[in-house]
Amino acid sequence: MRHTLAFYAALLLCAFAAEVRAAETDSIRSAIENWMARYPESQYADVYKNFFQDNFGPGHILSDKNAALNYLESEVAEAGAMDGTAFEPTGSKGRFVRVNLSVIRDGIVPLDAYFSAFVNSMEGLSVPSADEWRKEWAEIDSVIVDMGLVFPDEEADRAIVRKALDSGDFAVHHSARYNKAYSRHYRIIRADIVDKMILPLISGQ
Numbered sequence: 001m002r003h004t005l006a007f008y009a010a011l012l013l014c015a016f017a018a019e020v021r022a023a024e025t026d027s028i029r030s031a032i033e034n035w036m037a038r039y040p041e042s043q044y045a046d047v048y049k050n051f052f053q054d055n056f057g058p059g060h061i062l063s064d065k066n067a068a069l070n071y072l073e074s075e076v077a078e079a080g081a082m083d084g085t086a087f088e089p090t091g092s093k094g095r096f097v098r099v100n101l102s103v104i105r106d107g108i109v110p111l112d113a114y115f116s117a118f119v120n121s122m123e124g125l126s127v128p129s130a131d132e133w134r135k136e137w138a139e140i141d142s143v144i145v146d147m148g149l150v151f152p153d154e155e156a157d158r159a160i161v162r163k164a165l166d167s168g169d170f171a172v173h174h175s176a177r178y179n180k181a182y183s184r185h186y187r188i189i190r191a192d193i194v195d196k197m198i199l200p201l202i203s204g205q
Contacts, residue, residue: 024092028143031092036149038084041181044144044157045172051140052170053098054091056127058188062119069115072187076104076111081183090188096121097194098186109201114187117197121190130168137165152177 035050036042062068082102090096099117103109128136151157157175164170174184189198 024139025143027092028140029147032140032144032147032149038088039178039182042151042178043175044151044154045160045175046178047144047151048137048157048161049172049174051091051137052172053188054093054095055133055136056170057096057121057125057190058118059122059125059127061187062122065119068118072101072115072118073111075185076101079105079183079185082185083183084186087194088186089191094191096188097191098184099189099194099198101185101187103198103202109198113197113201117189117193118187120197121188121193125190130170133170134165137161 031050032047035047039046079101082100082105084098084100086100086103086108088098088100090098099114104111104114153175160172164172
């Protein structure tokens with residue numbers, strides 16, 4: 001009897017794990033579809049960057065906070081068009097939000113409040129280990145392949161991503177094609193920080 005119960009328990013666990021994997025795959029597929037609908041000129045590296053941002057946030061930008069603040073100020077002052085919506089979730093988990101710099105330019109959110117939210121986004125943040133991220137990207141890449149997506153300059157981009165994964169310096173830049181097609185100016189802010197520090201400023205107007 002005990003063996004029978006253990007067998008059925010194992011079957012239930014396997015079924016549950018399969019359901020979780022299927023839900024994760026569906027979420028990844030949906031995130032890719034949404035990204036490509038918004039940015040059809042994207043390349044493989046741009047899709048990678050979307051999921052990288054969802055997992056790692058803005059830490060690689062915040063190594064020098066003074067430089068990050070100065071760059072933010074100059075970008076707001078010098079940028080022309082600022083395409084896209086004010087808020088856009090990253091990846092398939094939505095852990096972070098791309099917050100358009102237009103909210104600063106248009107006087108909706110003060111620059112100091114925006115930058116404070118940006119900095120606070122890394123406090124207590126848990127990010128994947130190198131092996132975890134390599135495994136997760138392999139799963140995302142398998143969904144890309146299953147979807148039959150083909151990107152311009154894909155082999156060159158895949159080489160860039162492989163180099164990033166091998167080196168452990170996982171950040172990559174948007175492709176030149178993406179930057180030419182879209183005038184996107186944003187910073188990555190953790191979703192719960194947006195809720196706590198940015199949205200109240202907007203709703204209070």
